[in-house]
Amino acid sequence: MQTHRRFVALVLAATFVVPTTALAQAYPSRPVKLVVAFAAGGPTDVLARVVAQGMSKTLGQQVIVENRVGGGGTIGTREVVKAQADGYTLLFAGDAALTVQPQLTANAGYDARQDFTPLRLVASQSNVLVVNASKGIPDVKTLLTRAKGKQGELTFGSAGNGSPSHLIGALFEGQAGVDLVHVPYKGAAPAMTDLIGGQIDMMFVGTPVALQNAARKELVLLAVTGDKRLPSLPQVPTFAEAGISQLGSETAVWWSVMAPAGLPAAVQSALDEALRTALSDGQVQKNLTTQGVDVLNLDAKTTAQWISRDQAKWGALIRAKKVSAE
Template sequence: MDRRVFNLSRRNLIAAAAGSFVIPVAAQGFPSRAIRIVVPYPAGGTTDILARLIGPKLQEALGQTVIVENKAGAATNLGAEFVARAPADGHTILLGTNVTFSVNPHLYRGLSFNAQRDFTPLVPIALTQTVLLVHPSVRAHSVRDLIALAKEQPGKLSYGSYGSGSLAHLAAAQFATMAGIEMNHVPYKGSAPAMTDLIGGHIQLMFDNIVTALPNAKAGSVRALAVSGARRSLAAPELPTVAESALKGYEVAGWFGFAAPAATSSVVAERISEEINKILALKEIRDRIIASGAEPMIYSPQEFVRFIQSDYLRAGELVRVSGAKAE
């Protein structure tokens, strides 16, 4: 990975901490008008829900109107490009995901913006996991059972995903690689049609977003075997992780985080980050994030920079293993 990634943000933060950074005039009057949170997904999804959860509290903290604006399209690239090209004054920020900052740079060539260099990371807000689900007819009640079955029937099991390069695809491909099994990938245009076919028995398994996975598992339409993250989910603590079940070191998770245009003053970036972290510390906010199927994350901007760098490298390996191509 290019070692210049995020150097601008780090230099500004270090200089500010040392007291040697001269505060720009624009930063002294921040915020001076409404703030836009750009969500690169359609309204109603988890990213949109989280933005509208944080927005009103951020409005109270900053004393200016906060508007959530959905700019969906091109696998989050449309909204990300819009923010990357926006004035770097803190009044337009992006609520992106691991897809935006970690996965897409490995999938898409020739983008008009660079996800690593054209943003100043602010803070992450939540981590999300997928759930390994199987159709009730599949003779597997644990991860070990599923691996054994797949080895008995190489190439017979099919897994669904909500598109090439999606978290569901990357999770399943990594699972197959680490388990040493062969499965068929069936990509769908979204989670809903994939879940419909899983319930109908047209595919045998999938890694699905925890928000939609758990209700279907509780209804008995599918069977939940494990979660894909490094630790058990707060939303379903009874489910083991894939790692503890059978595949040590397995970890695939998504996340949501705020970023501003690259040249944003460190003073403004720190102000926004500090206020968002205060909001995330509120019990009512934490409870609602957990209820959405995600888990709160409170990092400093510096920690977030390091987190993205690490996740970018991890995502590159996942994309390579999966053979995912931009659709």
């Protein structure tokens, strides 16, 4: 009788262990889809393709980027939420799609803390405050003096309501104690065009855009978010150097790779190892840093912590400023 019970226990144990082991050995047996919720050629898409190439090498299967555009990133994100949790559909996500859009859009259809298995934080970038040179504002001190003397007159542009450039601008207003006029655009490109033309006074832009326009005589780069100056823009001080301490690294724009909730542990482990190895590769790192970002290569636990942190931070700002997607 005791021998029979031991046999039954072994059979039951094998029932649970073998499929997981087999799954780990079999995965991946076909190409993996990496969804990007933004247009081809944009910053998120460019970074995703670098990561996909690195993952293809480490997984031994092709990782194919597919663009699913619309809804500020919510359409592509929802597609991954609804996908089977088998490791063959992943999301290359910008932070706003995970932490901002669900709080701006009533029908976003997902909660990043519940509906995803975080895999790894890929990269982040600082933001640079850029002003039109014709405004005669050479530094943050001058900007603050001007803004406080003319509350509600200076304008700042953004890529749209609820975009990172909008929220960081709103955060700057609160920390600096100034009142600016927000001018939302349908994308960063038209906002930058008007900034160069002098139709708006200032704008927060990502590091790549700042680098592309650093030599333009029409623009002045005033300060950079983050805890230290950028090696690529050593002449631009941090906001902390200018006396504004709450625009540090916690305001960085970041990207991560996510999977649907319920991903089997063995598949998660395989994907984590593939990502960790890819992001440690010298050529991948070079290709990413060329885009003006800092490689993070941080684990799933840290990814989840960043999501929770930013949901709380941006949620509080959205409520305080009554920000909407309209």
